[in-house]
Amino acid sequence: MPKRTKTARANRTSDRVLTAKQNRELAALTSLRDDQIDTSDIPELPPRAWKEAVRGRFYRPVKQAVSMRLDADVVAWLKKRGKGYQTRANRILRQHMLADSKRA
Template identity: 50%
Template sequence: MGKASGTDWKRLAKTGDAQIDTSDVPELGDDFFERAELHVPPKQAVTMRLDADVLSWFKEQGAGYQTRINKLLRAYMLAQQRRRS
């Protein structure tokens, strides 16, 4: 199993926005957003054989099932890369 983060997620979930100290984080101004660039990794179309029940389950979750499959594959890839380094 992975290492625990040590974050108190239950306490954090109950914390309101007004209670969060952002004094050490400057606000991003209009200048930042005018210069900001969106970088999206390129996609490549592939043909892939999946078990019918697996594909059905993803499709039942609604639109964006291919994106969800990609996110899961990416999470697995990153986890394997971390294990190997």
């Protein structure tokens, strides 16, 4: 039998109304140029921290449901490796799209 899980809604900060003081502080920060921001209290990352860095790790592209007709042998080929054939098809199309855009 599965464990019962509790769910709770996190407080959404976007629902809160900012005070006049907070609005003034945000306006002051927004008006600063990058070179005016003091970053001296932020330590530099050591080079080893960048060795395992992954670009776009938490990026999830917006998906759009589509219906398209494919040849039966193409679908069979995509499905023969098992689960995830739609993801495979998307990856193949993306690779082709990126290669094509580099040529243009």
